[in-house]
Amino acid sequence: MMHGPLPGETTTQIPAGTGPLAGVARGLSLLNRIIIVFAALALIAACVILSYSVIGRALFQAANYWQDEAAVFLLVGATFMTAAYVQEHRGHVSIEAFVGLLSPTANRIRLWLVDVATFLFCAFFTWKSWTLTYEAWEDGQVSNSMWSPPLAIPYCLMAAGMTLLCVQLLLQIVMPLTGERR
DSSP, rough: OOOOOOOTOOOOOOOSOOHHHHHHHHHHHHHHHHHHHHHHHHHHHHHHHHHHHHHHHHOOOOOOOOOHHHHHHHHHHHHTTTTTEEEEHHBOOOOOOTTSSSOOHHHHHHHHHHHHHHHHHHHHHHHHHHHHHHHHHHHTOBBBBSSOOOOOOHHHHHHHHHHHHHHHHHHHHHHHHHHHOO
8 A cells, every 4th residue: 555646636746837836846856757767777786786796705705895885875875865756656655544534635634744744754864864974974984894985975875865855745745735736
């Protein structure tokens, strides 16, 4: 089950209007589609890296100092950076126990309240992610492995992805208040 649109509504979240909010929504949608392409490439790269790691250890007893962390960095980036795209299409998991029991108006209010609560949580998470990124960058923090990549890389990807998710949620909160289609 997903936190999807109400029966009879479309899944597109891009307003048809020409106002500034519609332009922001279209721009974010375009950015999300571009990020999806890079996230797909990152997932493929993570698969290749992990496969190389397994084959290299099994056949050649090669050390793998960097493979696991590189794959994790790619997966973290792909996961967090695509969160706004998933939210744009209402693809996040949710409980729909009340959808059939509530009227369409009550369901719209429920969706809006869920978006507000989600935004508040994500805004806090975003703030903490940027704080973590700044501290990692400022202190020059690196991972504990022999490869020692900077921790600012995955933290920045996490923070950027959460920022995009907050912008997407904010659009979904403001659009019904301005009368634009959701």
